[in-house]
Amino acid sequence: MLCRKKKINEETKRSNVIDNALKSEKKKLDRIQRILLLGTGEAGKTTIIKQMKIIHINGFSEQEKRDKVANIKQNIHESIYALIYNMSKIDPRTSLEAKNCALGEYILQIGEATPREFTDEYYNTVTALWADSGVKNTFQRSNEFQLIDSAAHFLDRIDSIRDPNYVPTVQDMLYCRTRTVAISKIEFTIPYKGQNVDFCMYDVGGQRGERKKWISVFEGIGAILFLIAASDFDQTLREDGVTNRLNEGFKVFKDIFWSRFVRNAGKIVFLNKQDILKAKVESGKQLENYFPEFANYEKAEPNQYHRAKFFIRDQVLKIASRPPKPEMVDFFPDVEIKQNVKSELLFVHFTVATDTSNVKLVFNDIKDIIIAINLGNSGLI
Numbered sequence: 142m143l144c145r146k147k148k149i150n151e152e153t154k155r156s157n158v159i160d161n162a163l164k165s166e167k168k169k170l171d172r173i174q175r176i177l178l179l180g181t182g183e184a185g186k187t188t189i190i191k192q193m194k195i196i197h198i199n200g201f202s203e204q205e206k207r208d209k210v211a212n213i214k215q216n217i218h219e220s221i222y223a224l225i226y227n228m229s230k231i232d233p234r235t236s237l238e239a240k241n242c243a244l245g246e247y248i249l250q251i252g253e254a255t256p257r258e259f260t261d262e263y264y265n266t267v268t269a270l271w272a273d274s275g276v277k278n279t280f281q282r283s284n285e286f287q288l289i290d291s292a293a294h295f296l297d298r299i300d301s302i303r304d305p306n307y308v309p310t311v312q313d314m315l316y317c318r319t320r321t322v323a324i325s326k327i328e329f330t331i332p333y334k335g336q337n338v339d340f341c342m343y344d345v346g347g348q349r350g351e352r353k354k355w356i357s358v359f360e361g362i363g364a365i366l367f368l369i370a371a372s373d374f375d376q377t378l379r380e381d382g383v384t385n386r387l388n389e390g391f392k393v394f395k396d397i398f399w400s401r402f403v404r405n406a407g408k409i410v411f412l413n414k415q416d417i418l419k420a421k422v423e424s425g426k427q428l429e430n431y432f433p434e435f436a437n438y439e440k441a442e443p444n445q446y447h448r449a450k451f452f453i454r455d456q457v458l459k460i461a462s463r464p465p466k467p468e469m470v471d472f473f474p475d476v477e478i479k480q481n482v483k484s485e486l487l488f489v490h491f492t493v494a495t496d497t498s499n500v501k502l503v504f505n506d507i508k509d510i511i512i513a514i515n516l517g518n519s520g521l522i
């Protein structure tokens with residue numbers, strides 16, 4: 142965990158302050174801790190909500206798992222379709238092995254929409270194509286087009302998924318991708334210092350068209366959990382196919398961090414998808430090809446992955462330390478955004494939202510901060 146401006150043991154101090162405040166005032170922590178998840182599309186917000194359900198509620202019922210089967214099959218189709226369709230679109234193009242050309246045509250003829258029926262012929266075709274060396278090459282270059290992050294997970298598991306008795310595993314539930322288009326919330330209670338503390342976490346859609354809805358949930362929010370997919374550095378936005386995804390994440394973070402609408406909310410950043418970032422860097426992907434300033438980044442760190450993750454973290458800290466000119470903040474174009482917003486504390490974590498033990502550890506760390514901010518805003522401490 143990283144903390145700007147104050148010492149690293151700030152959390153322990155806060156925790157003691159909360160203890161004393163609660164003891165001396167004999168106050169009850171009866172306010173709901175409202176957390177808003179923000180970030181661009183596919184940053185991992187809904188995955189965090191799923192983890193809260195796993196960690197703090199009762200996980201997924203058999204019925205909830207079965208209800209996701211159709212969605213998982215849809216993820217399989219959109220993955221194989223995107224791989225085959227984009228073979229002729231990327232430059233230089235890739236090709237199927239000669240023996241698989243007809244299979245490629247079969248998928249293209251089905252089209253982008255999910256097939257009505259998932260027949261044996263369909264599954265056999267997808268299995269053969271996923272084993273094709275041309276498809277493997279295309280997969281290695283998936284940053285050049287739009288492919289969901291769970292593509293390999295589900296294509297690798299096709300033998301289990303095609304079984305009529307298939308029930309998704311918890312990991313399948315976490316990898317299953319659905320774009321969020323409506324605001325939803327999850328409520329849970331955590332025992333904390335002899336009391337039960339109620340949390341309410343809000344999930345919103347992060348794609349461009351969804352962000353105008355965010356303002357409707359700003360009221361009463363105690364903490365914003367902003368997700369940035371650190372692995373996005375070599376990808377373009379699904380919405381326009383041009384804008385660098387990581388830059389979009391930085392830009393939206395800047396707009397939110399400096400927005401007067403959420404001035405009093407605590408700000409926590411999750412630099413998510415560290416597993417994918419690590420895999421990309423270790424496979425030789427160069428961050429400086431997309432962020433040239435990385436070439437001069439003077440971190441005495443021999444490990445390229447660590448250098449990359451610290452560089453991305455430092456970009457976030459830089460954004461939070463420099464108030465932008467008001468005209469540079471265009472999240473709410475008609476409103477004067479920045480009026481004496483003080484540079485607050487910012488907490489940055491490196492996360493893997495699909496990894497329950499990682500999210501458990503990180504959430505355990507940040508809950509103290511969230512409660513402290515909430516108590517501070519209520520005048521208790």
Ligand SMILES: Nc1nc2c(ncn2[C@@H]2O[C@H](COP(=O)(O)OP(=O)(O)OP(=O)(O)O)[C@@H](O)[C@H]2O)c(=O)[nH]1
Pocket residue numbers: 180181182183184185186187188189289290291315316317318319320321322345346347348413414415416417492493494495496
């Ligand atoms: N490997 C890996 N995959 C992740 C991680 N976090 C999220 N994902 C996957 O990334 C995809 C997108 O995650 P979501 O949680 O749906 O993203 P979102 O921020 O809710 O996206 P919108 O609803 O469009 O705003 C899902 O398939 C997740 O399983 C991560 O840390 N590592």
Ligand SMILES: [Mg+2]
Pocket residue numbers: 186187188319320321344345346347
């Ligand atoms: Mg979502």
